[in-house]
Amino acid sequence: MLDSSSILANPTRFKVLKALSRSDEPLPLRQLSYLIQAPVFSVQRALEQLTNEKLIIQKKRKNRSFFSLNPDHPYHSFLTQLFELENKTHIALRAQMYHEKAERVLNFCAEIHELFNHIRS
Numbered sequence: 001m002l003d004s005s006s007i008l009a010n011p012t013r014f015k016v017l018k019a020l021s022r023s024d025e026p027l028p029l030r031q032l033s034y035l036i037q038a039p040v041f042s043v044q045r046a047l048e049q050l051t052n053e054k055l056i057i058q059k060k061r062k063n064r065s066f067f068s069l070n071p072d073h074p075y076h077s078f079l080t081q082l083f084e085l086e087n088k089t090h091i092a093l094r095a096q097m098y099h100e101k102a103e104r105v106l107n108f109c110a111e112i113h114e115l116f117n118h119i120r121s
Helices: 006-008 013-024 029-036 040-052 076-120
Strands: 056-061 064-069
Touching: 006 013, 013 029, 013 040, 013 056, 013 064, 013 076, 029 040, 029 064, 040 056, 064 076
Parallel strands: none
Antiparallel strands: 056 064
């Protein structure tokens, strides 16, 4: 049995849980592998571990398996909040980065404008 810290310590398990938390519908193995850009075998192993821990639910349709977060698991609320917070933090950091880049571009443009005005005079 995995404890809460080891569930999130593995990058593939973390990415699988994150992808499933963002999805409105169950996802098949290969789509998860594509979304998180990890080898199918690694994703399959992570799915097996998470299914054994009952963190995710596996549903079979025809000959395909689909995976989703288990809403009845005690960690479900925690994981949902964690990934929402991680997403907001990521958005805030990217906004800060773009703001800084925009300021540098504006300062560069102002310097070029000054240089052209100096050359004209």
